[in-house]
Amino acid sequence: MSELRQKILDASVELVAEKGVRGVSFREVARRAGVSHQAPYHHFGNYQGILEAIGREGFAGLAAAINEASAAAGPDAMQALTAGGVAYIRFARDHIGHFRVMFQRDLVEIHGSDESMPEAEEAFGTLVRMCGEAQAAGYGLSLSAEDMTLLTWSTVHGFANLLIEGVLEERKFTDAQADGLTLRLAGALSRVLA
Amino acid sequence: MSELRQKILDASVELVAEKGVRGVSFREVARRAGVSHQAPYHHFGNYQGILEAIGREGFAGLAAAINEASAAAGPDAMQALTAGGVAYIRFARDHIGHFRVMFQRDLVEIHGSDESMPEAEEAFGTLVRMCGEAQAAGYGLSLSAEDMTLLTWSTVHGFANLLIEGVLEERKFTDAQADGLTLRLAGALSRVLA
DNA sequence: CTTCCGAGGTAGACACTGTCTACTCGAACG
DNA sequence: CGTTCGAGTAGACAGTGTCTACCTCGGAAG
Numbered sequence: 001m002s003e004l005r006q007k008i009l010d011a012s013v014e015l016v017a018e019k020g021v022r023g024v025s026f027r028e029v030a031r032r033a034g035v036s037h038q039a040p041y042h043h044f045g046n047y048q049g050i051l052e053a054i055g056r057e058g059f060a061g062l063a064a065a066i067n068e069a070s071a072a073a074g075p076d077a078m079q080a081l082t083a084g085g086v087a088y089i090r091f092a093r094d095h096i097g098h099f100r101v102m103f104q105r106d107l108v109e110i111h112g113s114d115e116s117m118p119e120a121e122e123a124f125g126t127l128v129r130m131c132g133e134a135q136a137a138g139y140g141l142s143l144s145a146e147d148m149t150l151l152t153w154s155t156v157h158g159f160a161n162l163l164i165e166g167v168l169e170e171r172k173f174t175d176a177q178a179d180g181l182t183l184r185l186a187g188a189l190s191r192v193l194a
Numbered sequence: 195m196s197e198l199r200q201k202i203l204d205a206s207v208e209l210v211a212e213k214g215v216r217g218v219s220f221r222e223v224a225r226r227a228g229v230s231h232q233a234p235y236h237h238f239g240n241y242q243g244i245l246e247a248i249g250r251e252g253f254a255g256l257a258a259a260i261n262e263a264s265a266a267a268g269p270d271a272m273q274a275l276t277a278g279g280v281a282y283i284r285f286a287r288d289h290i291g292h293f294r295v296m297f298q299r300d301l302v303e304i305h306g307s308d309e310s311m312p313e314a315e316e317a318f319g320t321l322v323r324m325c326g327e328a329q330a331a332g333y334g335l336s337l338s339a340e341d342m343t344l345l346t347w348s349t350v351h352g353f354a355n356l357l358i359e360g361v362l363e364e365r366k367f368t369d370a371q372a373d374g375l376t377l378r379l380a381g382a383l384s385r386v387l388a
Numbered sequence: 389c390t391t392c393c394g395a396g397g398t399a400g401a402c403a404c405t406g407t408c409t410a411c412t413c414g415a416a417c418g
Numbered sequence: 419c420g421t422t423c424g425a426g427t428a429g430a431c432a433g434t435g436t437c438t439a440c441c442t443c444g445g446a447a448g
Contacts, residue, residue: 002425020300022215026406036427038407043425047406100298105359106214124361140386147382150353150362154379155345158352165299167318168344185348188341192334192386196396220435230398232436237396241435 005043007033009057012050017097021107026050051101055108058098059119065091066126077137078193081130082186085156088127089182092160093175099164103157127153140193152189159185199237201227203251206244211291215301220244245295249302252292253313259285260320271331272387275324276380279350282321283376286354287369293358297351321347334387346383353379 011032015024026047027037044050069087070080092099101107102120110120131149135141140148162168163178205226209218220241221231238244263281264274286293295301296314304314325343329335334342356362357372 004425020298022300025404027404037405038428039426041407103355103359103361104214104294105361106216110361111363142385143382147378150375150379151349151382151386154352154356155349156352157356158348158350158354159344160352161297161355162348162351165297167297167299167304169305181344184341185344188337188345191336192345198396219433221433231434232399233397235436 002043004033004035004039008035008040008043009050009053013054013057013095013097015097016054016100017095021051021100021104024050048107051107052109054098054101055110056117056119058095058102059117059123061095061098062088062091062102063119063123063126066123066130070126070130077130077133078139078190081134081139081152082190084127084130085152085186085189086182088156089160089163089185090179092164093178096164099160103161134193139190148193152193155185155189196237198227198229198233202229202234202237203244203247207248207251207289207291209291210248210294211289215245215294215298218244242301245301246303248292248295249304250311250313252289252296253311253317255289255292256282256285256296257313257317257320260317260324264320264324271324271327272333272384275328275333275346276384278321278324279346279380279383280376282350283354283357283379284373286358287372290358293354297355328387333384342387346387349379349383 008029011029012024015029015032026040029050030037030040033039040050044053065087066084070084073080073083108117110117128149131152132145135143135145135148140151143151159182163181168181202223205223206218209223209226220234223244224231224234227233234244238247259281260278264278267274267277302311304311322343325334325346326339329337329339329342334345337345353376357375362375
């Protein structure tokens with residue numbers, strides 16, 4: 001992994017977080033990395049290549065964050081699921097640049113016609129597994145396994161979106177406020193599934 | 195409301211749905227509408243203006259769809275809420291072009307520093323009201339009113355996002371399959387809140 | 389009737405973008 | 419030594435958003 005490649009990637013993610021996807025310019029990225037306007041092209045092929053690389057890096061990070069959080073939560077399946085959900089939302093908040101790119105099919109093809117993205121599959125697989133284990137522990141028994149997964153995933157993903165796009169409130173959240181909201185939501189979901 | 199203005203708006207929405215936000219070009223829109231490359235500029239001021247107009251139109255349509263569906267659902271508050279949620283998701287699926295633009299803060303400012311967008315406030319307000327009424331009817335009593343709203347909104351919004359961005363499945367959904375999933379999700383949520 | 393003006397439209401020019409092609413340079417390797 | 423190849427540079431091209439300047443025409447003002 002070339003050093004310049006990572007530098008370009010970092011600059012791109014930073015730009016997405018700052019100005020949104022539209023604000024990312026191949027040449028601006030090159031300028032920030034202090035190279036010619038063709039250097040990024042050499043590493044990523046084209047614009048789409050940069051976005052895809054951001055997507056891969058993002059999904060790998062998301063999978064790691066979920067796994068780590070749920071592992072640290074201890075043996076209780078519902079606590080592990082909650083921790084995973086909180087990690088999902090926190091990842092979105094801490095990596096807006098990645099998150100914005102990851103879930104837009106016109107930017108990144110998760111289930112591409114040629115081949116799917118394994119980083120994404122891993123993140124999603126972990127989520128499915130955690131839901132299954134929570135259900136084996138007696139939660140959400142009124143639902144089918146698939147519906148339980150769909151319900152929790154949608155909730156977590158939707159909240160992450162509403163949060164980072166600033167839909168929920170006029171004023172911006174401080175990190176502490178967002179954490180509070182996240183925990184309240186996780187609490188609500190787990191209470192409702194109990 | 196000029197006729198050309200609406201024509202330009204329609205062409206833009208169509209382009210977003212086809213190629214994503216990145217695929218929309220001021221000049222391509224003008225070409226599709228059969229006018230000079232400066233005609234759209236005259237109506238919308240700048241690129242941002244078109245996106246904002248799409249956002250307004252979208253939120254107005256969303257509010258109308260939710261209201262209509264919940265009104266048609268009859269007196270039961272939970273059925274009304276379910277109908278509203280289904281309408282939310284169906285709107286996203288039927289108006290991908292609008293929906294993609296509406297919830298990206300770098301494209302449309304819902305809570306702008308100058309003034310907020312009343313169409314969005316109306317849609318959100320309806321959602322909040324429906325949740326309140328469902329709770330008054332005895333659903334989700336283990337939650338605070340705000341948490342109940344947050345939970346259902348996040349779920350519906352997240353599912354809509356996952357659905358239209360094609361995250362959920364390798365194969366694309368037919369409309370009938372998507373409807374089935376939507377109803378299953380609504381059922382799961384209402385069962386879990388009962 | 390003339391004059392003015394503003395809404396709605398046009399064309400041209402500018403800097404900027406993504407991408408194509410062609411070039412350089414140094415290291416690896418036979 | 420010659421060759422190849424990865425990594426980088428520079429120049430050119432069409433396409434983009436936007437600025438400025440023009441045209442046109444229906445009314446209102448005088």
